[in-house]
Each structure stands twice: as C-alpha cells, then as structure tokens.
Amino acid sequence: MRKIFVKTKNVKQMVSMLNRLRDRGEGIPGMGLIYGEPGLGKTYAITWWSAQNDAILIRSANLMSARWLLEEIVEELGEIPYNKYSDIFNQVVSQLLKTPKTIIVDEIDYLTIDSRAVETLRDIHDKTDVPIVLVGMATANKRLQRHKHLYDRLLEIIKFEPFCKQDINEIIDQLSEITFTDCAKKLLFSKTNRFRQIVKTITKAEQLAKANGIKEIDEITLKEVLTDGSIDDETDNFRNEVA
Ligand SMILES: Nc1ncnc2c1ncn2[C@@H]1O[C@H](COP(=O)(O)OP(=O)(O)O)[C@@H](O)[C@H]1O
Ligand SMILES: [Mg+2]
Numbered sequence: 001m002r003k004i005f006v007k008t009k010n011v012k013q014m015v016s017m018l019n020r021l022r023d024r025g026e027g028i029p030g031m032g033l034i035y036g037e038p039g040l041g042k043t044y045a046i047t048w049w050s051a052q053n054d055a056i057l058i059r060s061a062n063l064m065s066a067r068w069l070l071e072e073i074v075e076e077l078g079e080i081p082y083n084k085y086s087d088i089f090n091q092v093v094s095q096l097l098k099t100p101k102t103i104i105v106d107e108i109d110y111l112t113i114d115s116r117a118v119e120t121l122r123d124i125h126d127k128t129d130v131p132i133v134l135v136g137m138a139t140a141n142k143r144l145q146r147h148k149h150l151y152d153r154l155l156e157i158i159k160f161e162p163f164c165k166q167d168i169n170e171i172i173d174q175l176s177e178i179t180f181t182d183c184a185k186k187l188l189f190s191k192t193n194r195f196r197q198i199v200k201t202i203t204k205a206e207q208l209a210k211a212n213g214i215k216e217i218d219e220i221t222l223k224e225v226l227t228d229g230s231i232d233d234e235t236d237n238f239r240n241e242v243a
C-alpha cells in the first residue's frame with residue numbers, strides 16, 4: 001500500500017476551517033471543534049496539518065488534569081515546566097504571546113469529564129487569542145455544550161462525515177497498489193465507511209493478489225477478502241472508557 005495522505009472531503013473542510021481560524025480578524029473568538037465517528041481520519045488529518053503549520057498537537061488522556069495538560073503544552077513549546085500551576089499557566093501564555101501557534105487537542109472527550117482542563121484551554125485562548133481546536137468523538141459536540149463559556153467561543157464546528165462514493169474511489173486509487181474494478185469499489189463503498197477498515201481491506205487485497213498472481217481486484221475477490229474475520233467493524237475501547 002502506498003503511504004499517501006488522501007485529501008478527502010472531510011480533510012478539505014478541515015483545512016479551510018483551520019486556516020480561517022488562524023487568519024481571522026482581531027476580537028473574534030477563535031476556538032473550533034472537529035468531531036465524528038472513530039476511524040474517519042480525524043487524528044491523521046490533524047497530525048498532517050499540525051506538522052505543516054507548526055501547530056501544537058496534544059492528545060488528551062484519561063484522567064488528564066489541567067496541570068498535566070499545561071505541562072504537555074509547555075513541553076510542546078520546547079520548555080521545561082515550572083513547578084507551580086500558576087507559573088506554568090503564565091509560562092504557556094507568555095510563550096504563545098511571543099510565538100502564536102494553533103493548539104489542537106485530540107480526544108477531547110477525556111477532558112469533558114473534568115471541567116478544569118477544558119476551562120484552562122478557554123483561559124489560554126482568552127489570554128493569547130491563539131486558535132484552539134478540539135477534536136473528539138461523535139458525542140463531543142453534546143458533551144461540550146455542558147461547558148457553556150467554552151461552547152460560546154466555538155466559532156467553527158465541523159463534523160467528519162462517512163465517506164461519499166468519490167472519497168472511496170479516491171482512497172482506493174491513491175492508496176492501493178492493485179487496481180480495483182468499479183464493481184469492487186462500489187461493493188467496498190456499500191460495506192464500509194471507515195478509513196481503518198478500508199486500509200485493512202486494501203492490505204489484505206494486495207496480499208491475496210500477490211499470493212495468487214491476480215492483476216485486478218474484482219467483486220468476487222473482494223467478497224473473499226471481506227469475509228476474512230480480521231476485517232471486522234471498528235471496536236473502539238476508547239468509546240467504552242469515556243462513556
Ligand atoms: N487522509 C488520510 N490519508 C491516508 N490514510 C488515512 C487518512 N486518514 C486516515 N488514514 C488511515 O486511517 C487510519 C485511521 O484514521 P484516524 O485518523 O486514526 O481516525 P480517527 O481519528 O477519526 O479515529 C489511520 O491510521 C490511517 O492509516
Ligand atoms: Mg482519533
């Protein structure tokens with residue numbers, strides 16, 4: 001399989017959103033939310049954009065406190081965190097005022113359990129004006145509505161949608177080293193709409209083709225690949241952890 005970053009419809013929407021937040025005028029709140037079902041490529045897309053735009057990317061974790069979050073941000077800024085909470089907060093603020101950077105926080109669902117961490121992000125935004133983008137699961141939008149002061153600052157909210165037919169075609173054409181027939185593409189579209197499953201299916205199809213000298217994946221061959229038990233629906237432990 002080719003290692004290519006595919007610019008799906010979701011990705012294009014996300015890029016415009018992040019660029020708009022970064023380039024917005026003064027005095028306009030600049031927080032954003034990206035949410036959607038697991039496996040649609042959110043983490044991959046923000047990782048790609050962060051690397052291109054020198055953004056700070058934080059992955060939240062279960063039981064992450066406000067202090068822990070601040071320490072992660074300080075480390076991403078290339079500094080050693082001070083000891084006192086208020087000092088670390090000021091350290092983050094002064095660094096970001098000097099060199100503004102977009103902060104993206106993945107798996108925000110963990111932080112919605114303890115409101116202090118979420119409020120810390122809001123405070124950083126208010127003091128520095130840097131864009132802060134939260135990324136989470138399908139339920140993140142609802143969960144964040146509980147944090148009214150933060151929710152009011154969300155200028156842009158986008159949902160990663162399941163792939164359309166064109167997305168699936170582009171993903172297969174760009175990632176697969178073996179050609180899929182149109183019927184096979186159609187079948188894959190009807191069976192899955194998650195990146196992870198598509199990636200697994202392409203890998204299996206490539207292996208099968210190699211082992212059997214097949215030049216093209218047609219519907220029948222794809223059915224064989226899809227009935228392989230290892231390409232299951234996404235099971236997401238994370239979903240259970242934060243439920
Ligand atoms: N734009 C993309 N181009 C190529 N592969 C991708 C892309 N987005 C996701 N993937 C593949 O799908 C997998 C799952 O995506 P991920 O970003 O973890 O989904 P999410 O964060 O929405 O659960 C990635 O590990 C990667 O292999
Ligand atoms: Mg993710």
